[in-house]
Amino acid sequence: MPAYHSTFPYDPNTDRLIGNFVIMPIKTKFRGPSYPCNSDYDIIDECLDLFRPNSFFKNFEIKTPSDRLLIYGILFINQCLATIQPHMSYNDAVKALVNLSLNHFVLPGTPGFPLNSTYQVPIEDPQQMALLKSYLAQFRQELAMRLIERVYTDPKLGVEAEQDKTKNSPSKYWLSFTKRKFMNKSL
Amino acid sequence: MSYLNNPAIVMDNGTGLTKLGFAGNDSPSWIFPTAIATSQGSQSTSSSKKLDTSMNMSNTNYSSSTTATGATSTGTGTNKNSYYAKSTSATAFDNLSSNVLLSNNLAGKRGTEDLDFYIGNEALIASQGPSYSLSYPIKHGQIENWDHMERFWENSIFKYLRVEPEDHYFLLTEPPLNPPENREQVAEIFFESFNCAGLYIAVQAVLALAASWTSSKVIDRSLTGTVIDSGDGVTHVIPVAEGYVIGSAIKNIPIAGRDITLFIQSLLRERGEQDTSLKTAERIKQEYCYVCPDIVKEFNKFDRNPEKFAQFVVENKERTSKKIIDIGYERFLAPEIFFNPEIASSDFLTPLPTLVDQTIQACPIDVRKGLYNNIVLSGGSTMFKDFGRRLQRDLKSIVNNRIAQNERLTGTKSTGVDVSVISHRKQRNAVWFGGSLLAQTAEFRGYCHTKQDYEEYGPEIVRNFSLFNMV
Amino acid sequence: MLHLPTNNTLLEATLIELNEAWLNNAPLVVDRIVSDFDHTTLHLLTPDNENRQWVYLSIVLMTWSSLCKCSNEEFLLRYIQSKFDKYNNDSDNSNIIEILPKNQTVQGYNLTLRLDISKLNNQSITDLSLLKTHIMSYPFQLSFQKFNQLSAMEVAPSNDAVSTYRMQYREDENIYIQPSNDRITVIFETIFNDETDKIFSKVFLQEFVDSRKRNRSIQSAPQVLFSNTPPREIINITTNQNKDVDSKFITFVLFPRHFSNDEIQFKTICKLLQFRHYFHYHIKCSKAFMHSRMRFRVNNFIKVLNRAKFDSNDDEENGTSSGQLDDKRRTITGRKLVY
Numbered sequence: 001m002p003a004y005h006s007t008f009p010y011d012p013n014t015d016r017l018i019g020n021f022v023i024m025p026i027k028t029k030f031r032g033p034s035y036p037c038n039s040d041y042d043i044i045d046e047c048l049d050l051f052r053p054n055s056f057f058k059n060f061e062i063k064t065p066s067d068r069l070l071i072y073g074i075l076f077i078n079q080c081l082a083t084i085q086p087h088m089s090y091n092d093a094v095k096a097l098v099n100l101s102l103n104h105f106v107l108p109g110t111p112g113f114p115l116n117s118t119y120q121v122p123i124e125d126p127q128q129m130a131l132l133k134s135y136l137a138q139f140r141q142e143l144a145m146r147l148i149e150r151v152y153t154d155p156k157l158g159v160e161a162e163q164d165k166t167k168n169s170p171s172k173y174w175l176s177f178t179k180r181k182f183m184n185k186s187l
Numbered sequence: 188m189s190y191l192n193n194p195a196i197v198m199d200n201g202t203g204l205t206k207l208g209f210a211g212n213d214s215p216s217w218i219f220p221t222a223i224a225t226s227q228g229s230q231s232t233s234s235s236k237k238l239d240t241s242m243n244m245s246n247t248n249y250s251s252s253t254t255a256t257g258a259t260s261t262g263t264g265t266n267k268n269s270y271y272a273k274s275t276s277a278t279a280f281d282n283l284s285s286n287v288l289l290s291n292n293l294a295g296k297r298g299t300e301d302l303d304f305y306i307g308n309e310a311l312i313a314s315q316g317p318s319y320s321l322s323y324p325i326k327h328g329q330i331e332n333w334d335h336m337e338r339f340w341e342n343s344i345f346k347y348l349r350v351e352p353e354d355h356y357f358l359l360t361e362p363p364l365n366p367p368e369n370r371e372q373v374a375e376i377f378f379e380s381f382n383c384a385g386l387y388i389a390v391q392a393v394l395a396l397a398a399s400w401t402s403s404k405v406i407d408r409s410l411t412g413t414v415i416d417s418g419d420g421v422t423h424v425i426p427v428a429e430g431y432v433i434g435s436a437i438k439n440i441p442i443a444g445r446d447i448t449l450f451i452q453s454l455l456r457e458r459g460e461q462d463t464s465l466k467t468a469e470r471i472k473q474e475y476c477y478v479c480p481d482i483v484k485e486f487n488k489f490d491r492n493p494e495k496f497a498q499f500v501v502e503n504k505e506r507t508s509k510k511i512i513d514i515g516y517e518r519f520l521a522p523e524i525f526f527n528p529e530i531a532s533s534d535f536l537t538p539l540p541t542l543v544d545q546t547i548q549a550c551p552i553d554v555r556k557g558l559y560n561n562i563v564l565s566g567g568s569t570m571f572k573d574f575g576r577r578l579q580r581d582l583k584s585i586v587n588n589r590i591a592q593n594e595r596l597t598g599t600k601s602t603g604v605d606v607s608v609i610s611h612r613k614q615r616n617a618v619w620f621g622g623s624l625l626a627q628t629a630e631f632r633g634y635c636h637t638k639q640d641y642e643e644y645g646p647e648i649v650r651n652f653s654l655f656n657m658v
Numbered sequence: 659m660l661h662l663p664t665n666n667t668l669l670e671a672t673l674i675e676l677n678e679a680w681l682n683n684a685p686l687v688v689d690r691i692v693s694d695f696d697h698t699t700l701h702l703l704t705p706d707n708e709n710r711q712w713v714y715l716s717i718v719l720m721t722w723s724s725l726c727k728c729s730n731e732e733f734l735l736r737y738i739q740s741k742f743d744k745y746n747n748d749s750d751n752s753n754i755i756e757i758l759p760k761n762q763t764v765q766g767y768n769l770t771l772r773l774d775i776s777k778l779n780n781q782s783i784t785d786l787s788l789l790k791t792h793i794m795s796y797p798f799q800l801s802f803q804k805f806n807q808l809s810a811m812e813v814a815p816s817n818d819a820v821s822t823y824r825m826q827y828r829e830d831e832n833i834y835i836q837p838s839n840d841r842i843t844v845i846f847e848t849i850f851n852d853e854t855d856k857i858f859s860k861v862f863l864q865e866f867v868d869s870r871k872r873n874r875s876i877q878s879a880p881q882v883l884f885s886n887t888p889p890r891e892i893i894n895i896t897t898n899q900n901k902d903v904d905s906k907f908i909t910f911v912l913f914p915r916h917f918s919n920d921e922i923q924f925k926t927i928c929k930l931l932q933f934r935h936y937f938h939y940h941i942k943c944s945k946a947f948m949h950s951r952m953r954f955r956v957n958n959f960i961k962v963l964n965r966a967k968f969d970s971n972d973d974e975e976n977g978t979s980s981g982q983l984d985d986k987r988r989t990i991t992g993r994k995l996v997y
Contacts, residue, residue, distance in 0.1 A: 056530035
């Protein structure tokens with residue numbers, strides 16, 4: 001069984017493409033170009049679910065454009081986890097990840113991005129690139145926030161238990177994944 | 188005959204562990220590492236070094252004088268020494284073991300050095316001291332060091348089993364494709380050193396098939412099936428048709444117990460647990476690991492049910508301090524490397540079910556159905572909960588996909604192939620247990636070669652043993 | 659190592675396993691065979707699946723019938739029971755270790771002990787693992803008594819009063835024990851079927867007999883004699899009239915210092931009963947030693963022979979072989995493995 005793929009099909013009628021990078025709708029309160037998402041489960045949830053199993057794989061065959069978004073998400077989660085220190089409080093972690101997601105980041109397809117052979121974007125088109133940048137900023141913020149919710153849930157208490165996440169410390173089960181590199185790459 | 192009432196002795200010498208016991212028992216009497224600790228006189232090691240260097244010298248001289256092309260310098264000759272040493276010795280002792288052999292040359296010794304050794308667990312303990320060196324006489328299932336093996340047997344028979352070999356019949360096991368010369372060597376030792384009453388050498392895979400007869404799922408006692416034998420070092424997939432191993436189709440994967448332990452250890456280290464010793468990893472493997480149907484779902488299950496996380500307490504010898512180790516995803520990730528080798532290795536990528544399918548496809552078409560519907564597990568590394576179920580499911584889907592594709596291409600309807608994986612309670616020591624079952628039957632002695640036969644015909648008599656006909 | 663334990667370690671290990679399983683509230687059901695030298699088989703059995711506290715330990719020995727002839731079976735059984743009486747609590751009705759009456763003995767065995775697995779301790783387990791030694795010590799014990807009787811007499815007893823105990827421990831092999839007024843003579847009769855073994859045993863026994871003379875530190879050890887014909891003491895009672903059988907006789911002469919108290923007595927008995935095992939084990943070891951020397955020589959000769967071979971052909975063949983690992987996996991004669 002190879003690594004897990006994204007289950008979101010690319011629909012040419014509704015989804016916008018920038019080069020071969022797809023802009024999928026996400027559920028978010030952050031401002032950005034994403035269309036509102038009308039399902040409960042979006043690509044960000046999928047990134048979070050597949051991050052742990054896929055971290056063990058070094059080979060990944062891209063089948064759909066949404067796989068590219070999945071790869072980006074997984075690599076970004078890895079970067080986030082590397083930012084969270086083992087004894088960081090919840091509030092500090094929120095601050096650190098907000099900074100990380102908004103600070104200057106390398107766009108796919110531009111020099112310095114690790115997987116440029118698979119991402120082709122129209123660098124010469126400033127309008128498209130601006131759209132990509134603002135979408136990724138929105139995507140990163142939302143992903144980082146949902147990740148924090150998961151990482152600061154004490155696994156010993158379960159999800160159902162009322163938890164004061166601000167008092168928990170980050171789960172070592174999540175942090176241990178910083179040492180794994182999906183496809184041997186990192187952002 | 189005086190030995191009629193004595194139970195036959197079943198010995199299964201594996202690469203990692205040796206199982207010894209009496210026919211008719213349900214479990215081996217002794218299980219210990221196939222290890223021997225021999226005493227190391229300081230004198231002998233220095234002399235062996237001298238011998239070794241002098242040999243190397245002669246080798247370099249020889250190779251430089253005989254190389255036709257002047258381009259090959261003596262420098263490469265030196266580099267190739269280990270290789271060269273191999274090619275000069277027909278007995279395939281690589282450099283390391285030839286050293287052992289040399290230092291083990293008892294010819295110059297006049298004391299009781301040859302008696303100064305320990306086997307099994309005692310060997311492991313003795314080797315921690317300065318005066319003993321540990322070695323494993325069996326590599327990849329094959330006996331490599333006969334000197335050590337002979338003494339290993341001698342000690343197992345007299346000290347551990349407490350039997351006089353002249354009074355008992357012996358059933359020994361061998362790996363598939365064991366060359367007949369090795370069988371003869373075994374026979375020489377057993378008949379000439381030990382004067383054993385009778386000897387039968389059985390192929391491990393065939394015994395594993397026989398052991399599966401205790402499972403309620405097995406209806407006909409056939410000796411056709413695929414044996415998946417996974418011990419500590421390597422995992423074999425061995426097809427057996429009516430008692431004969433189909434040698435050309437045997438496949439093996441370099442994933443077995445030790446790799447799982449190492450993988451657990453790496454996961455524990457990544458998480459920064461307090462104790463990440465191999466011993467702890469092994470205990471976790473044996474007590475907590477299981478096979479899951481799907482790892483994504485299993486990760487989510489862990490998120491929802493916190494009781495899935497376990498804890499493991501490591502105490503030091505004096506029980507004065509305790510370390511608490513948290514156990515997480517390794518519970519299901521560790522055995523997953525059989526089904527997704529990619530998660531632990533970058534060299535070997537074929538999952539076990541695919542390999543089983545390839546093995547069976549490499550067999551004659553007439554026996555394939557029998558091989559698919561009697562897949563038997565053997566060895567400690569197949570003991571994970573639901574191992575058999577997952578294998579059966581994955582293999583079934585491979586087979587069904589192929590059948591569907593065939594039907595689409597040819598347009599004819601297939602009768603289908605029944606895939607069935609058999610797990611049973613004796614799986615851990617299946618080979619030994621199968622041997623115990625066969626050796627307790629009344630017919631067993633008839634299948635053995637006796638000391639008289641050996642003296643009449645010589646060692647080549649053991650090249651052939653008749654198959655058990657148990658139906 | 660050369661040392662062979664006196665007790666049956668496997669029996670000991672099994673009893674400990676049973677006892678621990680009981681203490682951990684997971685009692686086991688057993689039906690296991692344990693073996694010992696000289697046609698001895700022990701059998702552990704849980705007779706009642708519901709009541710796993712009780713385990714039957716049965717034993718069958720080749721010497722049993724000859725032991726019975728030393729006096730009679732009833733005395734023998736009483737003697738064996740006396741060895742374990744110290745573990746049985748008198749106030750309690752159920753004994754921890756008890757010999758079952760003859761009609762309840764497990765089929766095919768000479769003797770069955772009923773053990774209360776829950777009440778065993780380390781001491782009693784060790785003693786149980788010595789069961790065979792305890793049983794076989796019976797004629798020795800009789801001899802010690804006889805010796806006391808004879809030595810108390812003022813006049814030297816006539817030859818008629820001398821009685822000899824015979825233990826037939828293997829087919830055609832016996833131990834004779836003969837007490838007199840100043841010594842006890844123990845004679846082992848042993849045979850070797852294998853020609854090589856005969857030669858080894860001859861050399862070994864000659865050395866063995868001489869070692870006492872050479873080494874001053876073992877002067878207090880019993881005197882050892884060796885002969886190919888029955889010694890004078892037992893010339894009249896040797897059963898083995900068969901001239902084809904090439905028996906060897908080893909005589910140990912025990913003086914009162916070798917059995918002056920219970921502890922020394924027991925030690926002496928253990929050592930004597932182990933004699934044949936060591937003897938045979940030693941011969942097997944010597945053969946193994948010879949074999950390793952032979953292998954070394956052969957290996958050296960093969961190296962010399964291979965030097966006469968042309969190298970180039972070999973080189974190519976091995977260079978193109980699939981992998982380093984395959985290359986190393988060969989048989990003893992250098993054949994490459996197929997897989």
